[in-house]
Amino acid sequence: MPATAFDAIIIGSGQAGNPLATALAQAGRKVAMIEENRLGGSCINYGCSPTKTLIATAERLHHIRTSAQVAAPETASATDLRVDLAAAVARKDGVIAAMRDGIRSNLTKKQNNITLLEGHAAFTAPNSLHVALANGRTQDLTAPLIFINTGTRTAIPDVEGLADVGYLTTTQLLDLKELPEHLIILGGGYIGLEFSQMFRRFGSRITIIESGPQLLEREDDDVCRGLQEALTKEGIEFVMNARAYRASRSASGSITVSAHTSEGERRVRGSHLLVATGRRPNSDKIGLGFAGIKTDDKGYILVNNNLQTNVKGVYALGDIHPGPQFTHLAYDDYRIVRDALLHGRKRSARERPLPYVVFTDPPMARIGLSEGQAQEDKIPYRMATMPIRTIGRAQHTSKTLGFWKVLVGKDDRLLGATLLGPEAGEIMAVIQVAMAGRLKYQQLQDMIFAHPIWAEGLNNVFRDLKAGGK
Known part of the structure; x- marks a missing residue:
């Protein structure tokens, strides 16, 4: 049976692959989306979405458990409260199932130019794939554009037993x-x-x-x-x-x-x-050798600034190429490729900010340079830190653990910030917007923020800027 021809093939329905399929289909391209596991990729199925859903459940339990601090002594104690884990997992599964159903509907019902194939894909040549379908059949595909979005899996350390x-x-x-x-x-x-x-x-x-x-x-x-x-x-x-x-x-x-x-x-x-x-890339079973696609020594697919591999027409998106592994960067990979292919606008994947949050309590968030990076790169900076307990909102809520650290360059513009404390990710986003707009720190220092919100701390965090470095 001859191979079926498409304008584009996407291997993996992650946070870069799904929106790219939609954008290409809406532009009139005939697209094949191949998914071996569950639709949605790592973020929806075993990454951000299920994890943060369960974290929210844990936080709710924590609030109830610590309510004794303000509850009347004659009321029942919740100190020994434990989770109904099966119920918590069922709630998580409901959230994720709705997300997954939305993706399936978008790929199969809303876009006429997308063909969804469920099975395992492997290269047979630079622009050809063989797909072992979940129903036991096989299908061969060709396309001038192929996008690899196969993500990663758990890396197992070498530990005896x-x-x-x-x-x-x-x-x-x-x-x-x-x-x-x-x-x-x-x-x-x-x-x-x-x-x-x-x-x-x-x-x-x-x-x-x-x-x-x-x-x-x-x-x-x-x-x-x-x-x-x-x-x-x-x-x-x-x-x-x-x-x-x-x-x-x-x-x-x-x-x-x-x-x-x-x-x-x-x-x-x-x-x-x-x-x-840690994680390892899912690149070892998709026949990269038959296409001549190069990887690094860990198996990550090497790409240039435009996310192109060494093989013409083949791209690598998301966690499968070297670099930080975050959903928001994978989504930006989609935007970079979309703009280059459909709108004639090129932007480098190397020149973009890296915001990220660790969703502990208190959370930790960072944008731009850390102090260690500034020192390593010999970038002149001034630094200020401020304990969370000095912010009015912290005193009202009794959430006083943590601190903010900000770095400012010689031109008074922000180089970066690391925030450990409540709503760290939201405050980081404010700083990121200021950095994108090239605001000077004085503009945040003198900005009128509503009282009493966490962002009000930006009026005070720059107060004691001191020269950094060692």
Whole structure:
């Protein structure tokens, strides 16, 4: 059977692939969308959306549990409140199912030029694909434009016995119906931190084993210390500078992780083990070699500033190419390609801001340079920090943990900000807009903000700017 010809083929229905399919279809292009797993990619199915939905549930429980601080003593105590995990997961599943149904409707009902194929795609030549469909059939496709949007999966560390103990990935943990008694987490990055606080607030005991000297390796020391202190206050245990080398399961079912630390060997016993030590690209089973598509030594597909691979007409979008792995950057990948192909406007994928938020409580957010990056790049800066407790809104709400740190350049314009505290992501967005508009810090310092909101702190955070550097 001859191959079916399309104008464009998109492999993977993630946050770059879906809107690109719609944009190309609306422009009159004949598009094939191929998805092997669930529609929506990582963000909707096992990333941002399900995680933040469960975090919201955990936060609600935390508010109820701590309500005794202001409740009359004769009322019932909620101190020992625990989650109905099956109910929480069912709520999450309902939210995600609605999102997934919306994507399916858009791809199959609203766009006449999109053909949705569910199955596994692999290259057979630079512009040709073979698809093993979920219904057992196969189909060959060709197109002058192919977009790879296949994302990543959990990277499993080389730990003796790990494969035999029944560890969990984040995808599996999101569907767990029974609460772990003691959850051990390998990895102190943002994924491990968000899950640690979530399950601690659900009622689990938590131990994080982190190989480095600090959490969030790309952040400044003071920010990492502040976040670790906040999580420790909630009862989360940290084992730092620890290299896990063995995992085992006892006859009773408990899991033991053995690690080398600076203080000697440490053994941590728990009921469940989550592996959150990073991600690896889903590029190893799609026949890149048959197309001559180049990758780096970790398997990420190499692209230029326009997200083009070394093969003409083939692009890589989202987490599958090197760089930070965030949904908002994947969506911007779509915009870069859309504008170049449909509107004749080119913009480099290298020259864009990187805002991001760690959704702990308090959350941590950053835009632009950290202090460490400014020092490493020898960029002159002035810096100011302000404790959250000095903001009026913090005093009203008793949410006083954390601080804001801002960096200002020689021209009085903002270089970056790191925020640890309530609504950090929303305040970061204000600063990002100011940076995009090239405002000077004095304009934020003198701006009239409604009283009393968190952003009002921007009137005061620049008050004690001091020269930075070491």
